[in-house]
Amino acid sequence: DAGVIQSPRHEVTEMGQEVTLRCKPISGHNSLFWYRQTMMRGLELLIYFNNNVPIDDSGMPEDRFSAKMPNASFSTLKIQPSEPRDSAVYFCASSILQGGGNQPQHFGDGTRLSIL
Amino acid sequence: RKEVEQDPGPFNVPEGATVAFNCTYSNSASQSFFWYRQDCRKEPKLLMSVYSSGNEDGRFTAQLNRASQYISLLIRDSKLSDSATYLCVASKAAGNKLTFGGGTRVLVKP
Numbered sequence: 001d002a003g004v005i006q007s008p009r010h011e012v013t014e015m016g017q018e019v020t021l022r023c024k025p026i027s028g029h030n031s032l033f034w035y036r037q038t039m040m041r042g043l044e045l046l047i048y049f050n051n052n053v054p055i056d057d058s059g060m061p062e063d064r065f066s067a068k069m070p071n072a073s074f075s076t077l078k079i080q081p082s083e084p085r086d087s088a089v090y091f092c093a094s095s096i097l098q099g100g101g102n103q104p105q106h107f108g109d110g111t112r113l114s115i116l
Numbered sequence: 117r118k119e120v121e122q123d124p125g126p127f128n129v130p131e132g133a134t135v136a137f138n139c140t141y142s143n144s145a146s147q148s149f150f151w152y153r154q155d156c157r158k159e160p161k162l163l164m165s166v167y168s169s170g171n172e173d174g175r176f177t178a179q180l181n182r183a184s185q186y187i188s189l190l191i192r193d194s195k196l197s198d199s200a201t202y203l204c205v206a207s208k209a210a211g212n213k214l215t216f217g218g219g220t221r222v223l224v225k226p
Contacts, residue, residue, distance in 0.1 A: 042218040043203070
């Protein structure tokens, strides 16, 4: 079975450019999460969706960051304009939303983003 | 104070030895707990869920202490391949949001 699929795997771009990261969750999963990981700050939750609806975007660092989930099988995280401090590994994860307790999340391979 | 705290390590462990480490969580409303493993430059992967009664999966044993608000992970008969960062995770019942600790690095040496 296919896991969470992220693209691109690596992105190097100059500051000021728009960056779009993509994620395809596991089929049948109805929760999707975007994380950022750096050495200094560890794994940080940026935003998550339940049934394609954004539930908590309090982790989105600035207005330069935006995320969408137009359908159950696709989500994007956009940074515009990008800055060097946005350099990090960005992970997408998905899980099944059900009552009575939270389910473990399954992560994609991540996108390594470098802003020069 | 972080919601989920871990000793960053590293824990240097001789091959074949036993290693154990804890993780504390500050939100008493936390209901679900997990241990994830992350290898260098890879994504976090679920190692095991943590149940109230404690649970074992092969050489790995997880315990939950609600009164003191910590969970633990014990690795018996350590293998070189156990070298990784172990992430502790806690979450409340509603919303499906997980909170990750900063990770504990374990290095198993021959």
